[in-house]
Amino acid sequence: MGNATVHDVARIAQVGLATVDRVLNNRGNVSAKTVAKVQAAVAQTGYVRNLAAANLARQRVYRLCFVIPAGETGFIASLLHAIEAQRAALIEDQVLVHIVQTRAFDVAGQVAALRGLDCDAVAIMVSEAPDIQDEVARLRSAGVHVLTFVADLPRSDREAYVGIDNVAAGRLAGDFMGRFLHGAGPVLMVAGSLAARDHNERMMGFRQVMQERFASLPLLPAMEGADDAATVERLVLEAAQAQALGGIYAIGAGNRGLVAALRNMAQRPVTIVHELTPTSRNALRDGLFDLVLDQDCTAATATAIKIMRDLIEGREIPAEAGKIRLNIHSRENI
């Protein structure tokens, strides 16, 4: 079971080592006859290339990059933490991970970041804008593999998307909201920005289910909290003063503000939020939040890294590969 090597293949095919290499990596300049001989020998021996040896010989280093928003939300912190946690093992495997942080919603800054990249593959979490899509196309044509991360750019040239299905997430939130509420008060949605595809899709999914299955529950117009705690707090309190809220679906960041608002509200609405962070974890424990929908940052970063490596190696990426499962946390499983 000591796997066959190129030497074995060369010997059996009765050709030189270089020829075997030319066939295996189809570099051309080999006669059809010889190609056939080599392929036969490969089939006969069950040869499988030793990636470690190959990478050693070509001195390959995988230069990967993450472009993600700067800012102090708990979610970004988890992301960074997850990447750091893997770094030690990665570096031994010759994969260098570089992180570039950009201001959220600052398209020009994100474009500049993408332009300044020097790597083999990049996972980007950026705004959806024409300039960005152009930049993705440029990267691709420069031979850089690009995948979108957490927030997709479906119309772009990206080769994969790693993240959750945000419509499904919203639908799930809607389903739970409807079941938990069973009939009471109006429901408030607080997004970060409805221009952001991920937030928009979550809202859409949520709204769909509420209309399809819980039409009796009034749905207030969605608010935009800009992922900012103070803004979120103010918006929620204002809404609660106008009328007693039955439920709140917090689509984006700014959960600290939501917690502050809830503490000041006479009656506690059913509250469903996104992203498990220290803030949301504590709020779950304290009974302020009912459910936290969470994309597993460790899984997301690990998947992104694996897909980037596979892309660089020219392996097939199954369509499902980037799908991150959605986790749900209640006070019972934190």
Place this chain on the structure above:
Amino acid sequence: MGNATVHDVARIAQVGLATVDRVLNNRGNVSAKTVAKVQAAVAQTGYVRNLAAANLARQRVYRLCFVIPAGETGFIASLLHAIEAQRAALIEDQVLVHIVQTRAFDVAGQVAALRGLDCDAVAIMVSEAPDIQDEVARLRSAGVHVLTFVADLPRSDREAYVGIDNVAAGRLAGDFMGRFLHGAGPVLMVAGSLAARDHNERMMGFRQVMQERFASLPLLPAMEGADDAATVERLVLEAAQAQALGGIYAIGAGNRGLVAALRNMAQRPVTIVHELTPTSRNALRDGLFDLVLDQDCTAATATAIKIMRDLIEGREIPAEAGKIRLNIHSRENI
């Protein structure tokens, strides 16, 4: 950025290659003075070993094994599928994964399987019995790394557990059951076997939450369906005939039987089950099941493989490493 090599370290420390190797892999027989010199050079150059080169030189092949139950439950099928899906990439990385299937609940057979193992590390999903724990100890002392998989053996010598927290899973199921039911009828629990730790822990968690927070809901004695569809169907129908059921928590396999029973019941109870398979997926879609709790097989196998490799490499395994997140599926996100 072309990382420092042993040659660089040797040159700077003014010692031979072999000495550097001895220090790096602390094989002893090096004077304290020399050790210090080498370590200084390592620090200065920021040397990090190239694992690929190291493995190439020692011709290391990772021989991994999974010991899992035979049987045609959808869960086992998913597990096998997940392992197969990764095999191609793994083999290029010199990791050979072997699968051994044993009859469920057949302790003697499982012990025999463990005894026949020839590998560097193994992930085992087996019954909890003294003989098995002895066998784990024997494997460990024979230098084989052992981790438990899906079902833990907490009292054994295993070095890690990869799987979900079953108590938390049961608690979560209980929480949802209570909230969905809001007040109606008695709740039936159907386990596979209460002697199996995973089922037992789920039941415990479920029961805890029901008693703590939804004490008004009567809880029927737990039934054992032996993971067998026909048995499950019969038990559920009998219970339903005795009294109208408000909810059903299906802790183990045999979901096909549960579906059959539900189709023959006048009134549909709130139904929460485990493991997302074609059967449970269809039942969700058809509105027969309300929730499916699921451990992501792909994540579980990938994590197990990663931890086995880390164990073999002697890397630190963080306590949290084997924790698989619990996914929840409703009809809205399948």
Place this chain on the structure above:
DNA sequence: TTGTAGGCGTTATCAC
């Protein structure tokens, strides 16, 4: 206690 000389499996550079 220390150093030298292969060799691991692949790729790249030359000649032929």
Place this chain on the structure above:
DNA sequence: GTGATAACGCCTACAA
């Protein structure tokens, strides 16, 4: 078109 031959970075005899 094809085939030797020398790297790549590390480990491991064996020699000193």
